[in-house]
Amino acid sequence: MGTVQRWLLPLMMVCYLLAAVMPRPGEVLRIVSLRLPGSGGSVTMPMVLLAVMLLTAGLGVRARDLCAVVGRPLRLASGVAVNALLPVVLLPVASMCLRAWPDAAEVECLAVGLLLVLAMPIAGGAASWGQNAGGNVPLVVAMVVGSTLLSPVTVPWGLAVAAALVGPAGVGSLDDTARLDGLAGTAGAGAFTLALIVLPCLAGIIARAMLGERRAARIAPVIKLVNIVNILLLCYINASGALGQALSHPDPDFLVLATSVAGAACCLSFLVGRWISRWTRCDTPDGISLTFATGMNNTSAAAVLAASWFAHRPQVLLPILAYSLLQKLAANMFGTRPPAPPAALS
Template sequence: MMIRMVGTVQRWLLALMIVCYLLAAVVPGPGEVLRTLALRMLGSGGSVTMPMVLLAVMLSTAGLGVRMQDLRAVAGRPLRLASGVAVNALLPVALLPVAALCLRAWPDAAEVECLAVGLLLVLAMPIAGGAASWGQNAGGNVPLVVAMIVGSTLLSPVTVPWGLTVSAALVGPAGGGAFVLALIVLPCLAGIIARAMLGERRAARTAPVIKLINIVNILLLCYINASGALGQALSHPDPDFLILAACVAGAVCCLSFLTGRWISRWTRCDTPDGISLTFATGMNNTSAAAVLAASWFAHRPQVLLPILAYSLLQKLAASLFGTRPPAPPAAQS
């Protein structure tokens, strides 16, 4: 019963996310209240907000889905693993200068800065845990995707502070880099360790419940993050910037997927590995980027808009790139 319910919710996840966006636009009040809830940390100037807690839960449940034997299975193919992690980490360096050149003619420099920071935060994040699910549905090499997710998460001590540093240089101080690093990396590692301690049998029994908790968590985080940005966007409408954010985020998202597909062909990956590399390159943890933007760039709420647009559009792009490829003629005969 639980497995069927989780499968049904997963099939309708994109539609449910759109409903969360619409709900955040129409009824933003509860989301704004939840977003402002915070627990101050003793002995430090920081505080833990509700989105931070939800993000930590999401990353820890992603870690619970990592099986060590799957990671060992791809250890013998380090080139595929390294190429996926490296391409995902280097995407900001390749794509953002192109986007900046295209936006030079835009008359409002402040809007361009917010757009650049939002995209930079997204591209600096680790590979999204959902890449494993999308890759599996498309016939990809799931252990390879999982290994790439873990590898990019472990690389986040380099990519996330770099993204925060560049972002702060553009739109003002961000602060809290070390705390953000702990918020992203430690929950995922805690989930991996917890699964190893539980053992495969008990982990398999609890998997449907964990997946359902993760789905509810993702939808709630989507609603809370969207409530702040969409509420302010509707109260002070700027149609030009909304259209610009959606168009640029969509273009960068499609370029990310296409880059992964091109790299997979250039390295002569087989079909499952190519699918895995495409999704690992194209999908980033937008929830983490939204939490960072809402927490450390609250003085520039427009930073959230391209992140929310990217979050939705990367799901649409994944559905377009996620069609299971036809079997080769030799396999069909």
């Protein structure tokens, strides 16, 4: 598992480079869609890849890992709740810091991109990074699953509340929140998370339970390979929509700003998790799990959602792509320095 994590980051950077110099294949794959009979909607290639990613993530979940934390619901609830509250806490702070930026359109793109990332459920990769850092694996797996299952409720809520906080009646970074309000509606983020995040994840968990541990262990190497290829292809497709245009219409100031703001928000997310783990006096393994669950969000889902609802503003993808890369760098940094054990009460 550690070898996979070490290679994933360089491979993602290669995908970003390919998307920058050869964006056309990714742009073509991004618009490939299949009409759903009986409904006006369609399924795109990124949506299929996202569903496959969550399906393979579900196949990696063992039922006994979930049962192991049933007796400690407060730890589980704290991780899920903190992750859900991130957009409400961090986005207004970021928006206030961006008020001095002269280009209001760029500020809007940054705010929307960060909002989509922070509103997403905990990334499945948090379990792998937490395991490598010595965390409580059953706890972080349960946090990932709990956050995923609640995402049809938490994601629309996070979008609606955060958009109100930074809209015209709040900090004022967003002049028009109509599209975000529509996304927060029942036909937007709720339907998206249910169809492409919750159901594939549940299907994977059920499939593993039906296969049994022996068969699941036998096919695990194939599943991991499929998952890596799927992640990299999705990374390339998502990046091609933003990085190709960034090079054809270069804007170095905005690129630096998007990377800086995404990096700051990412580090703050990890720091919030670490602070809460110390404040609640977690032991070291639980504290590591809480730190990674708070710091890592499903950026792939955010990118697919941005491509679907904000295709007319590809700059929204830039902070999402930057966050995706930087949260893996942050995970590596925080994984090498676990929180200190809580001091004994005097």
